[in-house]
Amino acid sequence: MRRRFVIEAVMVATYGHLLIPSRPIDYVVPYSSILELYDMRDGTEPVMDDPEDDAHVxxxxxxLIIFFEDSLNRKKIERAMQMPWRESSPLILNDRIQFTIVHAVDNAHYGEYFDPIETELLLTSSKLQIPLLSDQFEFQDKLLEARVPVQVYDIEDFEFAVEEGISIKDTSQFGDS
Known part of the structure; x- marks a missing residue:
């Protein structure tokens, strides 16, 4: 069975181990996160501190941009963009990785507390009831502080999330204490 995670597109590019998972993965990506890839590719700001790492990322x-712009993938994305919260058909990268693009809509559900991309990630995770992968400790802390009902894994715990994970049922016992 394919494990699903909500994630920003840039994280897949930044963390190489996400491209070689031990089990089949479906990365669910809000469309606005794909648009950020263009800004990062074309911008003058480095993505990584080390120049070699920056060039690689x-x-x-x-x-990834070429992959998403492939004519078949582009058509699948365009179909998903016709309605809010619609999911694309799977975009197959290889036998272990596929992407599902979501036309997430930031409805300011969390006000000014989270930025628009964070809000779309949270709403996508909540709406689809799938865990979120993040590398941002501040974001994870804000999730806990705001008591946002989503399951989040730190990117460093990716293999645990893929292999074992924690079910939503298991996490409910922590909130009731």
């Missing part, structure tokens, strides 16, 4: 970003 920017090349992976360029490869």
């Amino acid at each position: 920017k090349s992976v970003i360029a490869e």
